[in-house]
Amino acid sequence: MxxxxxxxxxxxxxxxxxxxxxxxxxxxxxxxxxxxxxxxxxxxxxxxxxxxxxxxxxxxxxxxxxxxxxxxxxxxxxxxxxxxxxxxxxxxxxxxxxxxxxxxxxxxxxxxxxxxxxxxxxxxxxxxxxxxxxxxxxxxxxxPYAGRFTEIGNTICVAWDGSREASRALHDALPFIVRARKTIIFSINASGETDAPRFGTDRIAAAVARRGANVAIEEVDGVHDISTGDLLLSRAADFGADLIVMGCYGHARLRELFLGGVTRTLLKSMTVPVLMSH
Structure with a gap:
């Protein structure tokens, strides 16, 4: 594709x-x-x-x-x-x-x-x-409205939780991912339960690697004092990512759109380009 x-x-x-x-x-x-x-x-x-x-x-x-x-x-x-x-x-x-x-x-x-x-x-x-x-x-x-972004997708941070939206976003971003120097599959266990399932992080990383991409995994446990959206932005900056890939969580009801907290945070505070899919 x-x-x-x-x-x-x-x-x-x-x-x-x-x-x-x-x-x-x-x-x-x-x-x-x-x-x-x-x-x-x-x-x-x-x-x-x-x-x-x-x-x-x-x-x-x-x-x-x-x-x-x-x-x-x-x-x-x-x-x-x-x-x-x-x-x-x-x-x-x-x-x-x-x-x-x-x-x-x-x-x-x-x-x-x-x-x-x-x-x-x-x-x-x-x-x-x-x-x-x-x-x-x-x-x-x-x-983002601030900055120039002529280099997009050299280092990619994929927000992964195994959801339908995350899977859709990852696969929609494959043209970027297979060309990237590095892609980090970033998984957050917000509950802090270290024995909680990782939603197939290893398996999706292996599947992406089979397409010829350079893939690494980053997993974080026990998020309590920072929102998931802010943590995602912070770690993406630590990775040197110039593209974040994430599923957009939300649904339309009547005339109002309801979005998940991470999506709202990224829309408001994004510092690098974000590829979103629903």
Whole structure:
């Protein structure tokens, strides 16, 4: 398996140029086609989301939105030509929480950005990333709003607990894993019971190694004074990881999305790119 079609979410946030550069590097690495989809906050189409509209938001005017769209399209097409990558540009008049998941289902990998609380233009829709991961049906490579990430997946930390979500994320990340210099399967026994089952850590590591990957195992017992999400971020930094792979825990009920604690922590505090699958 490989990523042949990659979709990158395009908006007008300050982090957009860095996101495009990261997407270009990922597409080049996998010889993939890269499509940019412009989708931004649309108060006229989703009035209920105005409740969460941040102060100073600048897309209330359709003409201004069109101006941003033209500028982003020009930048994206020039970037494709500069790197020599096959790709295309698209936009949608649908609300982002409809447009992005629908487009995601046609891709092998989706690239999106973490919301920057200091940048009003990075607000796309209420629970935008959560909705994309939980309903898009494809792995989402989420980039932090701060920093440049042109090298992704050289050292990978996989959060493993044997769950369906963890297995899905690991297998969705295999194109990265088989190319990585090192992959650490990281297992946390949050109960502190050292005799508790390890959810097949050894067996999944062996299965990944059979694909030619360089795999190591890291197991931690007795987590009491730090949240699992914070521990995962801390250990990933210790490993020198430039990519975290994890299952996204949660479900949709009525109009609200419920996420697990680790997922919420990573969405808020991520410091390196995170590949999430549900």
């Amino acid at each position: 490989d990523y042949r079609d990659i979709l990158v979410h395009i908006d007008a946030s300050k982090a957009m140029p860095q996101r495009i550069e990261a997407a270009l590097h990922v597409a080049k690495r996998f010889n993939a086609r890269l499509t940019g989809l412009f989708s931004v906050f649309q108060p006229a189409l989703a009035p209920i989301s105005m409740i969460a509209q941040p102060p100073g938001y600048g897309f209330a005017d359709d003409a201004l939105r069109s101006e941003y769209q033209d500028a982003e399209e020009s930048m994206f097409r020039k970037a494709l030509a500069r790197v020599g990558i096959d790709g295309d540009w698209d936009f949608s008049t649908l609300a982002p929480n409809l447009a992005m998941p629908r487009a995601a289902r046609l891709a092998d990998l989706v690239i999106a950005g973490q919301r920057d609380p200091q940048d009003p233009e990075s607000f796309i829709a209420e629970q935008f990333i959560e909705n994309l991961v939980l309903s898009g049906g494809r792995p989402v490579l989420l980039l």
